[in-house]
Amino acid sequence: MFTGIVEELGEVVKASEAFLAVRGPVVSSDAALGDSISVNGVCLTVVSVEGDVFTADVMEETYRRSVIGKLEPGDKVNLERAATLTTRLGGHLVQGHVDGVAEITARTPAAEWEEVTFRLPEGLAKYVVEKGSITIDGTSLTVAAIDGDEFTVGLIPTTLEATTLGRKQVGDPVHIETDVVAKHVEKLLLSAGSI
Template sequence: MFTGIIQSVGSIQRIEPRGGDVLLSIAVGKLDMSDVQLGDSIAVNGVCLTVVRFDKQSFDADVSVETLAVTSLKNWKAGTRVNLEKALTPTTRLGGHLVSGHVDGIGEIISRRNAARADQFTVRVPQSIKRYIAHKGSVCVDGISLTVNAVNDDCFELTLVPHTQAETNSGAWQAGTLVNIEVDVLARYLERLLQAGEAPAAVSSITESLLARSGFPGAR
């Protein structure tokens, strides 16, 4: 799990095809690798990847066919700037929201316009996930935890302050930029619960006679 608070902007060093999937090599920028171990998870533009090799300046990760199919990773190339976040720990400040690193779809930046010292972005999402985007709700865009300012059918609005743009790759977003979208995990579970409807009550094996035999007072 992650928080959506970006810790570093890195860059793609190398993309090696490996029999249908790929091996990524990523320069980590200022990301502290001193506590990283093999098998750890690092979110790269919101995609949870497993570290298979690392040093102080970079790490490698395998990317499956499924991940290539559902994320913007298939469009990356050497030099692409990416947002990086190490997995949270029990002592991590939860400054954003709970993010799984499992991308739900690819969005597209439709417009960018000035809003005082900030910039306002309009993002279009696939029809399959638009129902999860809520006004003033949380959404993860390229790994960044952001608040939705407005929703209009399959588009939503974001306002990014200068600090966010300076510390992430969002400063380079323009109309046509493709971004990874992960909706709030609570919205997905809530939908599943509503779809399931009211389940029939389970028949309990705890009976009054069982309680009496077990010595509970008042049972007979």
């Protein structure tokens, strides 16, 4: 589990069809074999650590559901270590299991923040509610508005500076993880015949 509070911007060192090597001094400082690290919202398992670089194997399922396979050396990525029982929950409960890839459709700068609008892939809008939590590239954010398959979030200066979301442009893909509680409630209601 993660909280969606990005600890650092890492940098892809190597990428192949089977693994990803990422430089991240903060997350690598205490990483060990088998630890989970969120890379742009995708939970990956550490298979080795050398200095400030960790390596993780990447499965075919990850490539199908994310854009991890399009990362290249030099690309910046959002990094977060898995939460512990003593971690502050500054964001929300995040699994690191990407539901799909959304596209940035608009960026509207304001004096102290920026509004960013995203188009969801088919089937995910039902899990997104105004003032609810959503994870975008591993960053826990609050939905400011939703209209059909598009939703908007506000990004404060810290988020713009400390995450990849400050660098993304209209048309860029992002990983989306909706609230796991909504998916569980839906399954319970379906199995009870309530919906």
